[in-house]
Amino acid sequence: MDLALTGKRALVTGSTRGIGEGIAELLAREGAAVVVQGRNDSAGRRVQQEIEAAGGRAAVAIVFTVRYALLFNCFRQLWVRRSRVVACD
Numbered sequence: 001m002d003l004a005l006t007g008k009r010a011l012v013t014g015s016t017r018g019i020g021e022g023i024a025e026l027l028a029r030e031g032a033a034v035v036v037q038g039r040n041d042s043a044g045r046r047v048q049q050e051i052e053a054a055g056g057r058a059a060v061a062i063v064f065t066v067r068y069a070l071l072f073n074c075f076r077q078l079w080v081r082r083s084r085v086v087a088c089d
Contacts, residue, residue, distance in 0.1 A: 006031030011061075011075055016043035028056030035075060037061045 014020035016038030044060035
């Protein structure tokens with residue numbers, strides 16, 4: 001499948017396990033730089049490492065809230081500041 005995602009960024013919420021993890025991995029295989037988001041730091045780093053081991057690009061955002069403004073701020077920190085991991089609460 002070619003989704004033409006090379007050079008694109010994808011924020012996948014709930015991607016530290018299950019369906020979200022599968023979606024993050026698929027988007028990374030298709031060329032997107034993926035932000036793995038969830039509430040568990042070790043699970044987020046595991047998914048990040050698996051994506052990178054397969055040749056993809058990933059960062060982790062650990063967020064303990066459903067406030068969209070905070071989620072947006074985390075996303076901005078990851079991409080504007082070129083951070084690799086950020087925790088927000």
